[in-house]
Amino acid sequence: VDPGEFPLLLTRAQQGDADAFADLWRALNPPLLRYLRVVAPDAAEDLASETWLHACRALSRFQGEESGFRAWLFAIARNRVVDRGRWTARRPESPTADMTVLDSASSADTGQAALDELSTARALALIRQLPREQAEVVMLRVVVGLDASAVADLIGSTPGAVRVAGHRALRRLASILQAEAVTL
Amino acid sequence: VTGGDVFSSAMPSDGKPRIPVSRAAPATTDALVLDRLLDGVRADPDGEECRNGGLDMVAALLVRIAGPADSDETEGLATATAMFREVLGPVSALGGGPPLADSPRSASRKGARSSAARSLARLPRWRLLAAGVAASTVFGGMAAAYAGALPAGLQTVAHDVIGAPAPPAHQPPAAHHQGGANQDTTRHASGPAHPGSHGDRARHTAAGGPASPRAASHHRRQAAAGTGGGHAYGHSSSPGSQPANGRGQGQGRSGAPGRSHANLGHPNRGHQKRGHQKRGHSSGGGNPGHQSGGGLSHGTGNGHGQAHGNGGSGNGQGAGSGHGRHGQ
Numbered sequence: 001v002d003p004g005e006f007p008l009l010l011t012r013a014q015q016g017d018a019d020a021f022a023d024l025w026r027a028l029n030p031p032l033l034r035y036l037r038v039v040a041p042d043a044a045e046d047l048a049s050e051t052w053l054h055a056c057r058a059l060s061r062f063q064g065e066e067s068g069f070r071a072w073l074f075a076i077a078r079n080r081v082v083d084r085g086r087w088t089a090r091r092p093e094s095p096t097a098d099m100t101v102l103d104s105a106s107s108a109d110t111g112q113a114a115l116d117e118l119s120t121a122r123a124l125a126l127i128r129q130l131p132r133e134q135a136e137v138v139m140l141r142v143v144v145g146l147d148a149s150a151v152a153d154l155i156g157s158t159p160g161a162v163r164v165a166g167h168r169a170l171r172r173l174a175s176i177l178q179a180e181a182v183t184l
Numbered sequence: 185v186t187g188g189d190v191f192s193s194a195m196p197s198d199g200k201p202r203i204p205v206s207r208a209a210p211a212t213t214d215a216l217v218l219d220r221l222l223d224g225v226r227a228d229p230d231g232e233e234c235r236n237g238g239l240d241m242v243a244a245l246l247v248r249i250a251g252p253a254d255s256d257e258t259e260g261l262a263t264a265t266a267m268f269r270e271v272l273g274p275v276s277a278l279g280g281g282p283p284l285a286d287s288p289r290s291a292s293r294k295g296a297r298s299s300a301a302r303s304l305a306r307l308p309r310w311r312l313l314a315a316g317v318a319a320s321t322v323f324g325g326m327a328a329a330y331a332g333a334l335p336a337g338l339q340t341v342a343h344d345v346i347g348a349p350a351p352p353a354h355q356p357p358a359a360h361h362q363g364g365a366n367q368d369t370t371r372h373a374s375g376p377a378h379p380g381s382h383g384d385r386a387r388h389t390a391a392g393g394p395a396s397p398r399a400a401s402h403h404r405r406q407a408a409a410g411t412g413g414g415h416a417y418g419h420s421s422s423p424g425s426q427p428a429n430g431r432g433q434g435q436g437r438s439g440a441p442g443r444s445h446a447n448l449g450h451p452n453r454g455h456q457k458r459g460h461q462k463r464g465h466s467s468g469g470g471n472p473g474h475q476s477g478g479g480l481s482h483g484t485g486n487g488h489g490q491a492h493g494n495g496g497s498g499n500g501q502g503a504g505s506g507h508g509r510h511g512q
Contacts, residue, residue: 013268013272014272016269016272018265018268018269021264021265021268021272022261022264022265025261025264025265026253026258026261029253029257029258029260029261029264030252030253030254030257030258033257034249034257045260048260049260049263049264049267052264052267052268053267053271056267056268056271056272057271059272060272119248120248120249120251120254123245123248123249124249126245127245127249138222138246139249141222141223141224142221142222142224142246142249142250143249143250145224145250147223148222163219163222166218166222167214167215167218167219167222170218170221170222170239170242171214171218173242173245174238174239174241174242175238177238177241177242177245178238178241
């Protein structure tokens with residue numbers, strides 16, 4: 001969402017304008033789904049719907065700019081993820097594996113060639129191999145576009161810790177990719 | 185400074201030398217590159233800075249996950265918009281549009297109700313559970329008190345506090361069998377008879393004297409056992425009589441004046457309705473105002489009787505309420 005247009009868009013959405021809400025949804029649902037597919041892959045779509053439902057209910061009370069809205073929306077999403085984690089802890093399930101994640105590139109070319117054909121789902125699957133906190137930091141920093149302090153506020157940490165976690169995540173990701181490139 | 189030790193991005197573009205970043209300090213270099221990647225700067229995966237340390241593939245992956253939306257990520261727009269209209273529609277109507285069909289009063293009631301519901305929902309579950317347990321305990325205790333099902337001590341407290349029936353008279357076994365003439369044990373007789381002390385499951389009140397052999401034998405048993413009466417909530421009637429309701433309490437014990445309450449109009453039949461056995465029958469016919477029970481009874485008629493009995497050898501209590509009819 002263009003930060004310059006965001007205040008008007010938000011005001012219209014708060015007044016019940018469905019078109020304005022659709023603009024917000026188009027801009028933020030893809031990163032929301034990607035974030036949820038990393039932190040809660042078995043229920044990403046359900047959690048996205050719950051997140052938007054809660055956002056709609058609380059939309060009239062939101063005040064802030066575009067980056068604040070993004071942080072607010074993903075805070076809602078993160079709370080949904082935490083709630084679902086508690087719920088599934090009480091009722092454990094064994095979901096079947098996502099077969100699309102298991103798809104691997106058939107090309108035996110170089111790793112760069114494989115990366116060129118890398119689908120988003122495959123990329124998210126690689127991110128999921130990171131530890132949970134590191135994967136979350138990567139998604140919030142890169143996909144959602146929050147800065148270190150906003151991520152720290154969101155996950156209850158410090159900007160320095162967020163920065164360190166991000167660095168470790170990328171280094172680990174590099175090693176994973178090197179290993180994957182060998183096997184691809 | 186040779187080109188082999190310096191990244192291309194670190195080379196000066198204006199001819200001024202810059203601090204070379206060599207591979208001898210990869211951590212610092214990596215930190216800068218990693219910060220740029222995390223900040224979303226579109227690093228060129230083919231660039232030398234990314235190629236160093238294997239970050240080129242990481243940069244490509246980050247570009248991928250931050251790329252434009254796939255088609256499956258925007259499929260639910262119609263559903264989301266419908267949900268938005270459903271959730272936010274009434275809010276906008278109440279906020280800016282004309283009022284709905286509800287009157288302001290009903291709207292305020294709805295608001296109060298929803299506010300109360302929200303407040304209730306915010307309560308922790310353990311508080312709701314504790315409140316439920318407390319309420320059930322209080323009401324259950326009251327119900328048990330009025331049913332006379334509490335232990336004697338609690339029943340006495342309930343009797344004093346909330347007016348529940350008094351506990352049944354539990355006489356010490358010695359007192360029952362002693363049957364002394366001057367028993368000073370005072371029992372308030374407002375509850376049902378307690379038959380357990382004598383093994384007698386029924387109390388019989390003969391409003392005009394024991395007319396039936398069963399009642400008479402019962403009173404004889406009471407007298408023999410040292411009881412002078414018993415609680416009796418009775419219903420006495422005689423055919424063809426006018427209805428007369430009476431209620432009273434009786435207390436008869438050996439050596440002490442008892443007070444018996446019965447319908448003493450012209451009863452010739454009485455039904456004890458309460459007692460530990462819940463139901464008993466006594467029948468009798470005779471003079472109104474007299475009650476047998478092993479003692480001297482005095483009663484007043486007209487449907488309300490109060491009999492004072494002085495049990496000869498028994499020790500008992502009686503309380504009776506009855507509906508009587510003037511008999512023939």
